[in-house]
Amino acid sequence: MATKKSTSKKGPGPSVKDDELYEKLRDEGNSKEKSARIANAAANESRSAVGRRGGESGSYDDWTVADLRKRAAELEIEGRSSMAKSELIDALRHH
Incomplete structure (x- = not known):
């Protein structure tokens, strides 16, 4: 029987364009969907442009x-x- 190797974190998946920002947002408590949306927006533009928007x-x-x-x-x-x-x-802010 094969044993599974334990990994410390599972990556966000291939659809997320900025893994580092995604993980930071998840660590802050944001949902997976919100974190992916922000990380992808930041990858398409500069991070400062996303913040201004x-x-x-x-x-x-x-x-x-x-x-x-x-x-x-x-x-x-x-x-x-x-x-x-x-x-x-509260539910909308933390979705």
Whole structure:
């Protein structure tokens, strides 16, 4: 019977263009999807350009509960229909 070798970390996969940035973002607690999206954007442009581009959306605090639930549905966040506004905001920020 063959034994598996243990690896310390599994790589992000071939679709991620900037492995180092992806791992840093994951270590900070970001989701796999968000980390891959940011890492790939940074690989296509300079990292500073990606940073300047961000922050254009309004604060979730200013959104209505209906709008928050709609966005949560787009991101397929489970349990959104029973979440309070603060819970929706937290779920969206940490998706």
